[in-house]
Amino acid sequence: MRFTELPRPTRVVFGAGRFAELGEEVARLAPRRVVVVTTPGRRALGERAAGFLGSRCAGVLADAVEHVPAEVADSGVARARELGADGCVAVGGGSAIGLGKAIARDTGVPLLAVPTTYSGSEMTPVWGRTEDGVKTTGRDERVRPAVVVYDPELTTSLPVAVSVTSAGNALAHAVEALWAPDATPVTRLEAAESARAIVDALPRVRATPEDPAARADLLYGAWLAGAGLAVTTMGLHHRLAHVLGGGLDLPHAGTHTVLLPHVVAWTLPAVPEAAAALERALGGEPAAVLHRLFADLGAPTTLAELGADDSRFDVLAERAASPPPAHPRVPTAADVRALLDRALGSDVRMAPS
Ligand code: NAD
Numbered sequence: 001m002r003f004t005e006l007p008r009p010t011r012v013v014f015g016a017g018r019f020a021e022l023g024e025e026v027a028r029l030a031p032r033r034v035v036v037v038t039t040p041g042r043r044a045l046g047e048r049a050a051g052f053l054g055s056r057c058a059g060v061l062a063d064a065v066e067h068v069p070a071e072v073a074d075s076g077v078a079r080a081r082e083l084g085a086d087g088c089v090a091v092g093g094g095s096a097i098g099l100g101k102a103i104a105r106d107t108g109v110p111l112l113a114v115p116t117t118y119s120g121s122e123m124t125p126v127w128g129r130t131e132d133g134v135k136t137t138g139r140d141e142r143v144r145p146a147v148v149v150y151d152p153e154l155t156t157s158l159p160v161a162v163s164v165t166s167a168g169n170a171l172a173h174a175v176e177a178l179w180a181p182d183a184t185p186v187t188r189l190e191a192a193e194s195a196r197a198i199v200d201a202l203p204r205v206r207a208t209p210e211d212p213a214a215r216a217d218l219l220y221g222a223w224l225a226g227a228g229l230a231v232t233t234m235g236l237h238h239r240l241a242h243v244l245g246g247g248l249d250l251p252h253a254g255t256h257t258v259l260l261p262h263v264v265a266w267t268l269p270a271v272p273e274a275a276a277a278l279e280r281a282l283g284g285e286p287a288a289v290l291h292r293l294f295a296d297l298g299a300p301t302t303l304a305e306l307g308a309d310d311s312r313f314d315v316l317a318e319r320a321a322s323p324p325p326a327h328p329r330v331p332t333a334a335d336v337r338a339l340l341d342r343a344l345g346s347d348v349r350m351a352p353s
Pocket of ligand 1: 039040041042065066067068092093094095096098116117118119120121122124126127128154155156157158159162166169252
């Protein structure tokens with residue numbers, strides 16, 4: 001056994017109704033001019049956050065969009081500077097948190113996150129930025145939120161379809177953490193528990209979207225997935241999701257439900273221990289369980305459904321395979337092309353009998 005366990009500096013506050021503690025959490029960190037960022041659709045939630053901050057709030061920016069386009073990031077940073085911000089609160093999904101991270105990275109102010117989806121971005125030091133159709137990601141401690149407030153009550157309004165694809169994103173984090181080259185005994189336990197919790201909670205959330213227990217369980221699973229994402233290196237699945245997301249402008253979360261069963265089927269033969277752990281967590285053959293779960297939940301299961309065609313697959317396959325992702329089964333561009341072809345329009349070869 002050989003591993004390196006990393007520190008986890010984020011303070012995590014979890015529980016129904018705990019959004020109301022945001023003011024105290026900000027006060028603990030001491031900033032006096034906090035900018036609140038969110039997506040246009042979550043503006044009311046941003047205003048609620050501002051209400052909890054009182055005189056410490058310098059303004060609400062509701063401009064965040066998916067994949068952190070460079071111009072949105074730069075104008076958010078400029079606005080935060082104009083406002084004299086010395087802290088940032090991101091309220092919403094990965095898009096809002098992505099803008100918060102851009103501000104934290106460029107201005108050095110501390111970031112607090114109040115996630116309302118299952119993206120896991122709130123737990124990581126990973127930033128993203130999209131310029132000319134290419135998404136770049138990197139790690140920087142300045143973007144890791146100092147505090148994360150998880151309040152499952154904020155997630156009950158997340159539409160079922162978005163909940164499913166966003167939880168698919170979380171499941172992808174858990175799965176890739178299981179086979180990551182830098183997985184540790186702790187991250188493996190977390191990842192397996194995360195996958196178990198998510199697969200258990202998702203059908204309950206779909207049946208009763210406002211069920212507080214199901215929403216809490218799903219958010220708990222997403223937190224564990226994000227915690228693993230923060231300390232392990234993601235492999236082929238995430239490389240592909242980012243390459244397709246940036247290159248074809250696909251919705252990030254939907255690409256996960258499409259790709260994950262394919263990547264799992266291709267990878268597991270090379271990682272028997274991760275395969276066994278995932279099989280125990282999911283209660284069956286992993287690729288088949290995932291495929292059936294997403295299909296039953298009505299989530300996208302083909303790239304065609306997301307609006308993709310194969311005209312740029314060769315370029316994208318090259319981009320995904322080179323340099324090689326940190327993946328236990330190293331893919332060639334031809335392997336990736338074949339995987340994309342399987343994921344495009346037909347999942348017949350994936351379909352459980
Ligand atoms: P999102 O943040 O774009 O949210 C999806 C939609 O749901 C938005 O319109 C949003 O306004 C709305 N929404 C959010 N919460 C809601 C709620 N509770 N009720 C109703 N509507 C709600 O989607 P996402 O999947 O959370 O995030 C995707 C982005 O996050 C991508 O850009 C992705 O690359 C990034 N991401 C980054 C990391 C990282 O570690 N840096 C990890 C995962 C994802």
